[in-house]
Amino acid sequence: MDEPRTREQRQKDTLHRLEHAVDAWVATADGGVPCLVPLSFHWDGAALYLSTLETNPTARNLTANGRVRLTLGETRDVVLIEGVASVVEPSPEVVSAFAARAGFDPSKLARYPYFRVEPRLIQAWREVNEIAGREIMRDGEWI
């Protein structure tokens, strides 16, 4: 097992993931019913952008309560993000960056809202020796 990474290293690894990963696992909820789907996303340095058909449970949950948990990566190299989502009209820069990254352009489809997710909590860990120091963002601030 490798030495546990420093918090600084985990923040660097996390930013790399945010900038390069294509998809995330996205969990939302409606009461006690969980929804979990893979979605492409775009990261603009401060927030993630998601888009899915407005009638899908994910979109309905995000619109109704804005609470979301996303994970990037593998189960043994976890980046877990807890955030608050809101429906937005994205800038042209975000529209084109999202389309390039996700491989589809919601701005050209009917009923595909964009959700902007502001991270509030981020945890990053690999093996059990990294569990203790896993928090790298709290209350929206990098630690």
Place this chain on the structure above:
Amino acid sequence: MDEPRTREQRQKDTLHRLEHAVDAWVATADGGVPCLVPLSFHWDGAALYLSTLETNPTARNLTANGRVRLTLGETRDVVLIEGVASVVEPSPEVVSAFAARAGFDPSKLARYPYFRVEPRLIQAWREVNEIAGREIMRDGEWI
């Protein structure tokens, strides 16, 4: 892009995943708040077994409402399972199989309940050409 797999092939691939994957992404919910964690699991041919500390949100959600969504694999090779969980006292066979697979033995720890998850719905898909035929179990029955 490969030809879309037949339903039979997806069922075979899914059973292989269930028999060999170590971890799953596990989504549960409490009053509109989603929880998403990676957990090790055991598959006994009919149900999945999970175990986590009883004070963790995942355990509390499973105990409170039993609703769970799990995914195995990657975001471009998805097995998605929707199931109902209940707290169980597992058989000795399940206890030792779980310990061998997960790398820890909840039966030797305090406050680590076992949850048995009965799948009700399973979907399997890779690229967009597999979205249409992705349902391979419905109402607990293989299609």
